[in-house]
Amino acid sequence: MLKLDGVSKIYRVGAFGGRELKAVSDVSFEVGEGEVVSLIGESGSGKSTLGRMILRLASVSGGTITLDGRDITSLKDRKGYYRQVQGVFQDPFSCYNPVFRADRVFAMIKEQYFPQAGADEWRKRVEGALESVRLDPGNVLGKYPHQLSGGQLQRMLIARAVLLDIRLLVADEIISMLDASTRIDVLNLLADLRARGLGILFVTHDLSLGNYVSDRTVVLRHGKIVEMGRTDLVFGDPAHPYTRSLLASVPRLHAKWTDALPEDMAEDVPCAYHEAPRESRTRPGLAEVEGNHFVACSGCGASKIKEKA
Numbered sequence: 001m002l003k004l005d006g007v008s009k010i011y012r013v014g015a016f017g018g019r020e021l022k023a024v025s026d027v028s029f030e031v032g033e034g035e036v037v038s039l040i041g042e043s044g045s046g047k048s049t050l051g052r053m054i055l056r057l058a059s060v061s062g063g064t065i066t067l068d069g070r071d072i073t074s075l076k077d078r079k080g081y082y083r084q085v086q087g088v089f090q091d092p093f094s095c096y097n098p099v100f101r102a103d104r105v106f107a108m109i110k111e112q113y114f115p116q117a118g119a120d121e122w123r124k125r126v127e128g129a130l131e132s133v134r135l136d137p138g139n140v141l142g143k144y145p146h147q148l149s150g151g152q153l154q155r156m157l158i159a160r161a162v163l164l165d166i167r168l169l170v171a172d173e174i175i176s177m178l179d180a181s182t183r184i185d186v187l188n189l190l191a192d193l194r195a196r197g198l199g200i201l202f203v204t205h206d207l208s209l210g211n212y213v214s215d216r217t218v219v220l221r222h223g224k225i226v227e228m229g230r231t232d233l234v235f236g237d238p239a240h241p242y243t244r245s246l247l248a249s250v251p252r253l254h255a256k257w258t259d260a261l262p263e264d265m266a267e268d269v270p271c272a273y274h275e276a277p278r279e280s281r282t283r284p285g286l287a288e289v290e291g292n293h294f295v296a297c298s299g300c301g302a303s304k305i306k307e308k309a
């Protein structure tokens with residue numbers, strides 16, 4: 001369905017835009033139907049930039065993004081694209097106009113996308129979408145954003161996606177602002193959507209959330225993929241020292257902050273990329289260390305020797 005191929009993003013920064021900042025370098029991965037892919041990385045690693053490029057909110061500096069084989073940047077029909085791909089962002093409050101009641105938000109979708117729908121039919125569809133995200137239509141429709149909770153607003157955004165019957169949802173740090181019990185609700189909701197065949201790109205800096213929701217994981221560092229593959233493999237047997245350090249820094253219930261990092265973080269641990277046979281380098285810059293588990297060079301000595309040569 002969605003495919004990124006060698007995607008890069010360069011921002012012009014500095015007083016006169018004279019400096020270049022490479023926020024994303026040569027990123028390739030796919031999101032299939034009914035698949036949840038989590039995009040994990042620290043703040044500033046380029047996750048939102050990737051999400052924004054997929055949503056056509058930022059231009060692509062290099063590489064291609066395709067949906068069913070068609071380049072999304074050259075698609076003329078923006079509306080057609082947004083019928084299929086939508087985003088939900090971190091701060092649900094900023095996504096709503098504070099002076100619009102919830103019904104107005106849905107009325108706008110009707111005007112834009114379903115002008116022919118009859119009033120009764122439309123009302124039923126809105127109610128169905130709200131119920132599918134476990135919101136009570138009678139309770140939310142007449143309300144202004146400030147009268148709804150963060151979890152309710154986020155679920156409304158997801159209801160909006162359901163209403164449009166999209167195929168891919170880009171969810172950028174959507175859980176971060178919610179409290180623990182609401183988090184589980186929204187996560188379960190994503191699982192329902194996946195069961196309906198929706199593809200989800202789940203952007204997060206929180207490893208445990210990524211582990212909980214996703215089928216596959218892409219680990220990003222400084223705009224580059226360091227490791228990716230089936231979530232159970234990436235989390236169960238991380239091959240890149242960066243992934244291991246991320247996992248080691250997740251607070252564990254019984255571990256103290258002062259616990260030493262795992263032994264295999266030592267510098268002389270062999271680089272999984274360079275240890276793997278050459279035939280396994282099936283993607284640019286990545287070696288397939290086992291089926292559906294890819295790793296980049298750890299920045300080891302081997303690559304430095306090659307750079308000098």
Ligand SMILES: Nc1ncnc2c1ncn2[C@@H]1O[C@H](COP(=O)(O)OP(=O)(O)O)[C@@H](O)[C@H]1O
Pocket residue numbers: 011012013021023041042043044045046047048049050
């Ligand atoms: N509009 C922009 N203009 C210039 N630099 C940006 C812009 N948006 C993001 N950046 C920079 O690009 C890098 C990646 O940012 P971002 O994609 O937001 O990362 P993340 O979502 O992983 O925290 C950061 O260094 C950030 O400062």
Ligand SMILES: [Mg+2]
Pocket residue numbers: 047048049173
């Ligand atoms: Mg971000």
